[in-house]
Amino acid sequence: MQSNAQTVVVLGTGGTIAGKAADAGDNVGYTAGQVGVQQLVQAVPALALVPLEMEQVAQLDSKDMSHEVWRTLALRCEQHLARPEVAGVVITHGTDTMEETAWFLQRVLAPGKPVVITGAMRPSTALLRDGPQNLLDAVAVVRSGQARGVVAVMSGQVHAAQRFRKVHAYRVDAFDSGDAGPLAVVEEGAVKVFGEWPRGEALGTAVLGGDAMQWPQVEVVTSHAGAGVAVVKALVSAGVKGLVVACTGNGTIHRDMEEALIEANRQGLAVLRSTRTGGRILPTIHDSLPSADELPPAKARVELLLRLLSA
Structure with a gap:
């Protein structure tokens, strides 16, 4: 990674990764979007040595994802990716609509730098929470110097925005890319690539207009x-x-x-x-x-x- 592109921007939107339950043994009765993005990052000690910037864009359950949040995400990603010191963006997101947000951002931005969406199937209070490892892997993909376009990172697998979808309601390995399979895997911080990173012609944020309520x-x-x-x-x-x-x-x-x-x-x-x-x-x-x-x-x-x- 070049010295002028070391910073990773982490944009928080809520979701299960930021969820809390009253009982550590409860993996389904939690409330999503309760933990701020700074706390999520602080829960991963290995990220303390990484130059990160955190920004809370939204704090919601992704089943309630809105067009206005999509528009804001696209604009914030565009602004950060244009900065020469930024290597890429990580978005923490709920899993219910993760695939929709990923495809939206890929079509609007088609970024030359990576935008990595990640989340969790277990809340932050779970005995075996998956969020911290997913976040660490997402940052590793950005810092690998190999990635471009919008991808999702979950359970050690990297999925292209166009192909992945949620295929299970409960398991931590809930995402799949069908016949194409994962684009890459993350193994102890190393990214092993199997396919081509997402490309395409960006529609540009100008198509989104000034008011998502008018879409x-x-x-x-x-x-x-x-x-x-x-x-x-x-x-x-x-x-x-x-x-x-x-x-x-x-x-x-x-x-x-x-x-x-x-x-x-x-x-x-x-x-x-x-x-x-x-x-x-x-x-x-x-x-x-x-x-x-x-x-x-x-x-x-x-x-x-x-x-x-x-x-």
Whole structure:
């Protein structure tokens, strides 16, 4: 690492990593977002020798992540990454919406320096808390001098923003990148790389505007046995600008719901198909609506939102 790029900026947003429970044996009955980012860093003695800057951007349970926090994160990352002395940014984040935030930041920033998102599946009060090691590993990825783009670091694995998703509600190894596998692993502070770091063309923070409350409303609907038209019609009437369909199989939709979506699309509603099963949607001669390829429904919603903001 060059001498003019040694500083790691740690941005705190809350989450389980900052959570507390009344009982150290309670791994699920905690309250998220209770511990400040400075305390999180101080709980990892090995970080005492690392040049760090801490900033509390938000303090929430990531199930309650908002567009305004996303906008603020993007702006703060952009500002810090532009500083020559900064090697990269670490974001402490709840796991529920971590994959969405990662994809949002990758599409908006596509940074040449690393932005590493990390968190925990156990609260800070747990007997076997995983947060401190995840934070230490995240800083190691930034300081390795190898990384770029937005990645997530959890349980010793490094995942590219586009591919990783939460696949388990409880285990500490709750994240997976599907067929691609992890981008890298962190072993005792050393980063072993298997693939290419995330790249892409940045949309730029200008597309986010000055008020996230003005962003177009994009929702997710699910196709399933017996799916009807009521949900689609209600959302269209409510003024949504885009809908992502969590489809069955290879991007298929119940015929009744599909008819309603095709009609809404003809009238100007933006629609993307995403499979609820994992994997990517392969094109067929029967496709009547565009697909999100390999993006799962939550990330497809982020993608559609950004397309609408960029239009």
